[in-house]
Amino acid sequence: MPGGWEDFAFEAIGTRWEISTPQPLDSALRTRLLALVERFDADWSRFRADSLVSALARAPGRYEFPAEAQALGQLYRSLYEATGGAMTPLIGPSLERLGYDANYSLRPSGSALPAPAWDGVLEWAGSTLTTSAPVVLDVGAAGKGLLVDLLAAQLEEAGLEAYAVDGSGDLLGKGPEPVAVALEHPYNTTQAIGVVQLADRALCASAANRRAWGDGLHHVLDGRTGRPVRTAVATWALAGTTMLADALATALFFVPGAELQRSFDFSWLTVFSDGSAAHSAEFEGTLFT
Structure with missing residues (x-):
């Protein structure tokens, strides 16, 4: 973060x-x-038994979530449709069976499971979630970015005009000077493949080498099959909010960036498993040769 700032x-x-x-x-x-962090975790975490999300997994019913659920649900629904069901908040059962469970066992207990059809088990209306069966909700593809935005809102309410929030790689920067952010090499975490000058924008990344375990298992699953994605290995998205950038970084594993740009205002970079890369014309970063 900027030199001389307090962390x-x-x-x-x-x-x-x-x-x-x-x-x-x-x-x-x-x-x-x-x-705020504690409240968010108590509502949205599938890793703690006392959370609201864990209540959904135990019994169907009508559940009231905080106000941020409305924007989160709308974004998930739009990306669920844009990806043909590949990106879904209902991917939790397969994550758990493959080992990314509440105990972080990282040991598969069964084969991958396709996610249930959204309209078959879930109605997400505003901040109200109504389920017809127990569901394992996982909002990890956008939740961390959402929390970054919520924390930033608290900072601005307190009168701060310059700040940087780093949610373990989900970044939001605001202030008079841009912040240089390295783009981590997907195959070597000690190297960078480029750099972005971040100013009044959010930058989020998703990579198959993060939260990876076992024999080729990682956390980016295709809801249609329940299995890890194999084509892309790393993505970056820049957008006006961190929630949007976070979600689109995952969506880039399933849909080309140019196609997503028809519906969303963002710039992007995708690195594929064959070593090639693609990016939007207006991508703010500089890639090293």
């Missing part, structure tokens, strides 16, 4: 976070930020 680091939703600001955050604001 507030903490653990949240299973990973490390860092908020950088020109001046240290006061204790009251830090307390509010951590309370």
